[in-house]
Amino acid sequence: MFSKEVQIEAVTMYLQGIPPYKIRKKFGIKGTDTIRNWVTNIKEIGIHGLNNAGQSKTNYQYSFKTKGIKWRLEHKASLPVTAKKFHIRTPSTIWQWERALESGRLKSDKQRRKKIMTKQEDNKIKKLEEENELLRIKVAYLEKLEALAQEKKKLQTKTKR
Numbered sequence: 001m002f003s004k005e006v007q008i009e010a011v012t013m014y015l016q017g018i019p020p021y022k023i024r025k026k027f028g029i030k031g032t033d034t035i036r037n038w039v040t041n042i043k044e045i046g047i048h049g050l051n052n053a054g055q056s057k058t059n060y061q062y063s064f065k066t067k068g069i070k071w072r073l074e075h076k077a078s079l080p081v082t083a084k085k086f087h088i089r090t091p092s093t094i095w096q097w098e099r100a101l102e103s104g105r106l107k108s109d110k111q112r113r114k115k116i117m118t119k120q121e122d123n124k125i126k127k128l129e130e131e132n133e134l135l136r137i138k139v140a141y142l143e144k145l146e147a148l149a150q151e152k153k154k155l156q157t158k159t160k161r
C-alpha cells in the first residue's frame with residue numbers, strides 16, 4: 001500500500017524518536033505494528049526488506065532456491081539467518097522450499113513452465129486425434145479385408161485340387 005519512499009521516511013522518523021502515532025497520522029497508516037515491522041525488516045534484511053507498493057508476489061528461480069537451501073545446510077544456519085543472507089523477507093519461505101524439495105514438489109524452472117494452449121491449438125489437437133482414430137479404423141478394416149482375401153484364396157486353391 002505504501003511506496004518505498006514513504007516507508008523509508010516513516011522508519012527514519014521513528015528512528016529519530018518521533019512517536020509512532022504521529023507518524024501513522026501523517027501517512028495515514030492504520031496498523032499499529034506496521035512501522036515496527038518496517039524497522040525490523042530494515043534492520044534484519046536491509047532496504048530489501050521493505051515492500052514495493054503494488055508489487056506482486058516475488059518469484060525466485062529454482063537455482064536461487066537450491067542455493068539458499070544448500071547454504072543453510074552447509075552452514076547449519078537458522079531460517080532467519082539464511083533469509084537475511086539471501087535478502088528474503090520471510091524466513092518461512094525457505095522452510096517451504098525445503099519441504100517442497102523433500103516431497104519432490106520443488107521443480108526446476110523448465111519443468112514448472114506450463115504452456116497455455118489457445119482454443120485454436122486445442123481444436124487442432126482434437127482434430128488430429130479424430131484423424132488418428134479414423135486412420136486406425138481404416139487400417140483395421142484393410143487388415144480384415146486382407147485376411148478375408150487370403151482366406152478366399154485358400155478356399156479356391158483347395159477346391160481346385
